Amino acid sequence: MPRKLPLLNPENTAFWTGGADGELRIAHCDACGTLFHPPTPVCPACASLDVGHKPVSGRARVVTFTVNHQAWTPELAEPYVIAIVEIVEQAGVRFLTNIVGCPVDRVRIGMPVRVTFEPIDDVWIPLFVADE
Amino acid sequence: MFDRVFEKDVAITGIGQSEVARPSSKSAMRLTVEACMEAIGDAGLTRDDIDGVACWPGDNNNGDSFSPVGTAAIKSALGLKLNWYGAGYEGPGPLAGVIQGAMAIATGLARHVLVFRTITEATGRARSRTANALTNKSAGRDGTYYWQWYTPFNVLSAINLAAMYAQRHFHDYGTTAEQLAQIALTCRRHAALNPKAVYRAPMTMDDYFASRLVSTPLRVFDCDVHCDASTALVLSRRDAAKDQPNPPIRIDAIGSAIHSPHAWDQVDLSAMITQEVGRMMWNRTDLTPADVDTAQLYDGFSILTLMWLEGLGFCPRGEGGRFIENGTCIGLDGDLPLNTNGGQLSGGRTHGLGYVHEACAQLWGRAGGRQLADPRVAVAAAGGGPLGGSLLLVRD
Helix, strand or coil: CCCCCECCCCCCHHHHHHHHHCCEEEEEECCCCCEECCCCCCCCCCCCCCEEEEEECCEEEEEEEEEECCCCCHHHCCCEEEEEEEECCCCCCEEEEEECCCCHHHCCCCCEEEEEEEEECCEEEEEEEECC | CCCCCHHHHEEEEEEEECCCECCCCCCHHHHHHHHHHHHHHHCCCCHHHCCEEEECCCCCCCCCCCCCCCHHHHHHHHCCCCCEEEECCCCCHHHHHHHHHHHHHHCCCCCEEEEEEEEEHHHHHHHCCCCCCHHHHCCCCECCCCHHHCHHHCCCCHHHHHHHHHHHHHHHHCCCHHHHHHHHHHHHHHHCCCCCCCCCCCCCHHHHHHCCEEECCEEHHHECCCCEEEEEEEEEEHHHHCCCCCCCEEEEEEECCCCCCCCCCCCECCCECHHHHHHHHHCCCCCCHHHCCEEEECCCEHHHHHHHHHHCCCCCCCCHHHHHCCCCCCCCCCCCCECCCCHHHHHCCCCCHHHHHHHHHHHCCCCHHHCCCCCCEEEEEECCCCCCEEEEEEEC
């Protein structure tokens, strides 16, 4: 499916390009150890500027989801799943994605998923597949 | 909690609204001028009295149909001599213009502030089905602070985000589609009594379930209806308001809080920011939810209304589905008449100020066939996701 791509910047590049090395990279505070999203140059928990990013396992759970049935454009005619997933490493660290590779009616809240990447140009879009 | 509650010194003194059309043959500016001139006249004022202008979000995206007219354009068109003006997308949702205007009056920057909201999404949609897509918020690659996290996953409409809130609310609290349908059914019943409403034909539960699924669990009838319209009101300093023709409608309290991150996927997924907005508003008044005679709550999508009902304390969190069950409580004869002009779901997506317009029409006894029996206190709230604000309005 066609995708609008994000504009890369110093904060978001690790997230959007980690897939080149097969890694899901999440912003991390080296001072207090907190993982956070979206990435910023300051830790939202302790305000430290000592932040970077860290590869995580890529395993997550579906926090909520929707099956989109509206063909917003002709290329989007098939139903697709939009979900918010939370990584297993830390509660509350979550982001939006698509669940792919399974029938859309299989997706449910709490479902374990793992990351897969769809490379387009210089971006590796993190998508998730069922992990059960 | 708050040692100064400035908004009590500010009153709504006039309202105006253009036709609500799908689409209108008039230009966005013409609709705006009609709404603004009606509001100014209704307040017993002339253009020379207006010394402030506010709106949300203003013309922030090249005049697109979401907000084609901003404060600069109307200031020039009407030849206003201003002491203050302001607009911008970043604020507590579609009522931000009212809140900013009230601030300008309370701080002494202005005496009579014109607030408006113009939207021409019916015309926009007629031109292109994706005219209002979130992907159009940026040209080329998405560098916006938060849309960049959604558009790569083909979230082209806010319905996908609202649908995920609904799914979570259903999951956490056992809310059902039958319960949620009552928002749409109630709005349609009320719209039948509003000559300006876009959709006025009766809607049954069967009609609701026959409507197309757009993004599970939300259907077409859970979505508001695009229109072309402009809505305006005049805010006045309270000491000036007493000499104007309408009984002043005091802004008794404002809710504009946001404690969670400002992002659609990072807010509380079964409440958004409605809980903090509600807490703030009730902390700025001696009134309580039991004092409210009518609620005009954002229904860009039906699930958002349910969350506003809970967040503003009209029922406990998680109880929204049971609160609206069978629709009697939120009907015109119920304890809390809701969206009495048909809301945005059936009345038309006037986007924010329509709720305030209807609240004032009710408080001034001008609501025609849908008029409530002498209401004195109304709540208006608008917004979804991280955007949200509320107003407690009192006719003294």
